[in-house]
Amino acid sequence: MPIVEFLTINTSEAYIKDPASSVQPLVDILKKTDGCITFYHGAQEEGEKTKGHVAIIWETYEHHAALMRDPSYPLVGEAFGLLLAPGIPQENASMDHITFLVDSETALSAPTTEIATFTLKEGGDPQDLDAALGDLAKSIDAADGAHPPCCWGSSRERGGLFFLLVGWDSSKAHIASASSRPAEVKVVTDRLRNLADVAVVHTAFSKA
Known part of the structure; x- marks a missing residue:
């Protein structure tokens, strides 16, 4: 089964106002990345839309790990940063990789x-x-x-x-x-x- 990179984020004002435009730079990079299958994103219903969730489906964990080791990875961080509220990135996002038993x-x-x-x-x-x-x-x-x-x-x-x-x-x-x-x-x-x-x-x- 593929593996899902699942992120919970504190969302930026830009993402709250226009989610599609905010994620596009990140999506543009990931679409060219080997092993990246699908990208999902959305605001959390509970609360005032200051929380969001991102699910990126990869063929394997190693495909994502390879991207994180790539010299171009800072560009991914910059694009991902457009989704995040101001502050230290580690405080604004959590990341887990999950292999679900059935298709997610x-x-x-x-x-x-x-x-x-x-x-x-x-x-x-x-x-x-x-x-x-x-x-x-x-x-x-x-x-x-x-x-x-x-x-x-x-x-x-x-x-x-x-x-x-x-x-x-x-x-x-x-x-x-x-x-x-x-x-x-x-x-x-x-x-x-x-x-x-x-x-x-x-x-x-x-x-x-």
């Missing part, structure tokens, strides 16, 4: 994408968390308003951090689905909350 593009190309993160609690077993997410995925994929399959996987950089991406008709459809199956959802979510700290946000991604 179905979730990313849906009208709304649920981005759920699960941070394993101290002493927890990643395999237990992975198994619980697999059970959750079965429930989600059968839900009204979902765009199956959802996908999940752990961060290459942070082994105790798992991502789950789910495509929905809308964030309201996600909430309605959980409300319509309270007993079923509670069993799975209680199990997950015993294993990990959970955070959920929504983004409408655009493909560039």
Whole structure:
């Protein structure tokens, strides 16, 4: 499976006003880069659009690593900087690489994408968390308003951090689905909350 470079960013005013124009210089570079498949970006629904998410799909991690070693990489940093709020770049963006077990593009190309993160609690077993997410995925994929399959996987950089991406008709459809199956959802979510700290946000991604 391809690997997804997933970034959470504090967005610049320029990106908030005109996302497409802000990402274009970066997209122009990546389109010429060996191994880069697809670029998605979007403002986070929760909050005042000061948070954003970028998902870059690579054939392999090594393709992205090769770009980071290339002498031209500072140009990538300059283009990426157009998306970021002023300040130290490391404070304005986090980067993880995730190999999802199924294709992530179905979730990313849906009208709304649920981005759920699960941070394993101290002493927890990643395999237990992975198994619980697999059970959750079965429930989600059968839900009204979902765009199956959802996908999940752990961060290459942070082994105790798992991502789950789910495509929905809308964030309201996600909430309605959980409300319509309270007993079923509670069993799975209680199990997950015993294993990990959970955070959920929504983004409408655009493909560039």
